Amino acid sequence: MSDRFAACRDVFAHLNVDRFATVSRRTLLRGLSASALTTTGSFFTRSLWGAPAFLANPFTLGVASGDPTPEGFVLWTKVAPNPLERGGGMPARPVEVKWAVSTRDNMQQVVREGTTVAHPELGHAVHVEVDQLEPERDYFYQFEIGGERSPVGRSRTLPPLGAPVRQVRIGQVGCQSYEDGFFTAYRGVADEQFDFVFHYGDYIYESRMGRSSSPRAAAGEVGEAFTLDDYRYRYSLYQLDPDLQAAHASAPFVVSFDDHEVSNDWAGFWNEAGALAEVFALRRAAAFQAWYEHMPVRKAQLPHGPDVQMYRRLVVGDLIAMNVLDTRQFRLPPACGGDYKRNCAEAFETRRTMLGETQEGWLYDGFKTTRHLWTMLAQQVPMMRIDVAPDPSRSILSMDMWDGATAARDRLFGAIEDSKTGNVIVLSGDIHSNWAGELKKDFFDERSATLGVEFIATSITTNGDGHDIKDNDRKRMAKQPYVKFFNNQRGYACHIVTPACWEVDFRVLDKVTVPGGRISTRMSLVVENGKSAIAQA
Numbered sequence: 240m241s242d243r244f245a246a247c248r249d250v251f252a253h254l255n256v257d258r259f260a261t262v263s264r265r266t267l268l269r270g271l272s273a274s275a276l277t278t279t280g281s282f283f284t285r286s287l288w289g290a291p292a293f294l295a296n297p298f299t300l301g302v303a304s305g306d307p308t309p310e311g312f313v314l315w316t317k318v319a320p321n322p323l324e325r326g327g328g329m330p331a332r333p334v335e336v337k338w339a340v341s342t343r344d345n346m347q348q349v350v351r352e353g354t355t356v357a358h359p360e361l362g363h364a365v366h367v368e369v370d371q372l373e374p375e376r377d378y379f380y381q382f383e384i385g386g387e388r389s390p391v392g393r394s395r396t397l398p399p400l401g402a403p404v405r406q407v408r409i410g411q412v413g414c415q416s417y418e419d420g421f422f423t424a425y426r427g428v429a430d431e432q433f434d435f436v437f438h439y440g441d442y443i444y445e446s447r448m449g450r451s452s453s454p455r456a457a458a459g460e461v462g463e464a465f466t467l468d469d470y471r472y473r474y475s476l477y478q479l480d481p482d483l484q485a486a487h488a489s490a491p492f493v494v495s496f497d498d499h500e501v502s503n504d505w506a507g508f509w510n511e512a513g514a515l516a517e518v519f520a521l522r523r524a525a526a527f528q529a530w531y532e533h534m535p536v537r538k539a540q541l542p543h544g545p546d547v548q549m550y551r552r553l554v555v556g557d558l559i560a561m562n563v564l565d566t567r568q569f570r571l572p573p574a575c576g577g578d579y580k581r582n583c584a585e586a587f588e589t590r591r592t593m594l595g596e597t598q599e600g601w602l603y604d605g606f607k608t609t610r611h612l613w614t615m616l617a618q619q620v621p622m623m624r625i626d627v628a629p630d631p632s633r634s635i636l637s638m639d640m641w642d643g644a645t646a647a648r649d650r651l652f653g654a655i656e657d658s659k660t661g662n663v664i665v666l667s668g669d670i671h672s673n674w675a676g677e678l679k680k681d682f683f684d685e686r687s688a689t690l691g692v693e694f695i696a697t698s699i700t701t702n703g704d705g706h707d708i709k710d711n712d713r714k715r716m717a718k719q720p721y722v723k724f725f726n727n728q729r730g731y732a733c734h735i736v737t738p739a740c741w742e743v744d745f746r747v748l749d750k751v752t753v754p755g756g757r758i759s760t761r762m763s764l765v766v767e768n769g770k771s772a773i774a775q776a
């Protein structure tokens with residue numbers, strides 16, 4: 240045990256139970272009479288697991304940090320001695336967890352520390368919002384409970400608001416189907432030591448798993464997730480992976496969610512299984528609770544039943560306004576029943592939306608009121624027109640992407656134009672392949688205005704090893720000249736953002752179906768400040 244936590248324990252030893260009881264009684268006073276307090280006050284004291292002890296280290300799911308600001312970030316862990324068991328192997332009692340933030344990776348020179356309560360209602364997840372730190376610097380953090388310490392994680396604060404920024408390095412990841420392969424890409428992410436990592440979603444897959452051909456067949460068969468315990472099991476299974484843990488411990492994550500955190504292609508309260516909206520709301524609530532419990536997000540992202548405030552804005556000095564968008568909760572049922580369709584007129588209805596009216600208003604107001612060199616839309620499904628038919632005489636579009644709501648895309652492009660927002664960079668995922676494309680006001684007219692550039696990062700594992708570009712891919716690109724790059728291997732994207740350029744490196748793996756795949760840079764592209772065009776770096 241380090242001196243640091245020996246000191247922590249001394250400090251908190253005499254505070255533990257009394258401090259919690261005091262808070263509980265104060266809370267209680269709001270709802271109960273004084274006489275009720277005298278009979279129930281001791282109940283709250285007893286409910287705290289005051290002297291936790293473990294047979295093995297309970298930080299089995301690692302540590303994470305997220306949503307950085309210039310002053311701090313969220314710290315996350317989960318107390319789960321047996322994470323795949325119902326309840327995580329914990330008693331159904333709240334318990335205190337100590338945390339500390341240091342400027343050194345050996346956890347000497349602690350600058351902030353405290354104690355928080357891990358509640359059984361939240362699966363003993365821990366979310367600490369640390370503030371009062373210095374901007375634009377690395378910090379290290381650790382948790383401790385019952386004499387057991389967590390691994391040490393690295394996090395990093397953002398530059399001061401409005402301040403000039405020389406360079407920021409951002410990772411882009413998502414789509415990590417456990418049974419499709421190994422998370423070697425996350426080992427690469429960990430080595431990058433990013434300023435922060437954007438996760439576009441599909442952190443888990445909810446579908447039935449356990450096919451015998453899976454490289455991870457050892458995980459066994461697991462039925463489709465519907466209940467809170469089902470979803471918790473998925474997150475635990477995934478977060479036991481050492482490469483994923485290494486990535487989380489290497490840099491703060493800014494997470495969103497896509498469909499598979501809940502159900503394939505869900506849209507608002509529509510779900511492909513056809514459950515009534517009121518019934519699907521229960522599933523959404525369970526899925527969102529598990530998402531919150533396992534993600535390094537702020538209390539503002541604590542779900543309220545089936546609803547969660549996911550969209551939010553992070554600001555990186557004077558360099559980037561990062562709009563994290565929610566393209567799932569506010570949709571209508573998909574055009575023409577969803578999936579890939581030919582000639583679907585419903586996709587062109589003006590009522591179609593990807594963000595919903597409130598979020599659209601928030602985003603477009605932001606275009607007018609926040610002025611940064613680069614405006615990032617960090618979101619889930621492809622925004623550019625993607626015709627997957629290689630045959631030039633017909634087109635097939637996904638109703639689950641922005642192609643399924645063209646009026647929503649037109650409104651967004653109109654807002655970008657009206658507000659004269661330049662240097663728009665869209666980060667997306669969802670289709671398990673790498674794409675770079677120019678967002679045209681009219682995708683059928685090469686000479687029409689380019690309103691931004693989209694970089695779609697491939698999956699960490701989903702769809703297995705994949706391959707580089709093939710003949711049919713070339714035919715598709717020939718039909719869509721605004722698509723400047725395509726690749727169908729697994730990996731992640733690395734963005735290097737400066738005042739002069741936005742550069743992206745597409746890192747790919749030769750294999751994910753075996754451990755230890757080799758990572759290489761498949762392509763480096765660059766967008767120059769003011770150009771809205773993709774060039775090779």
Ligand SMILES: [Fe+2]
Pocket residue numbers: 414415441499669670671698701
């Ligand atoms: Fe996916």
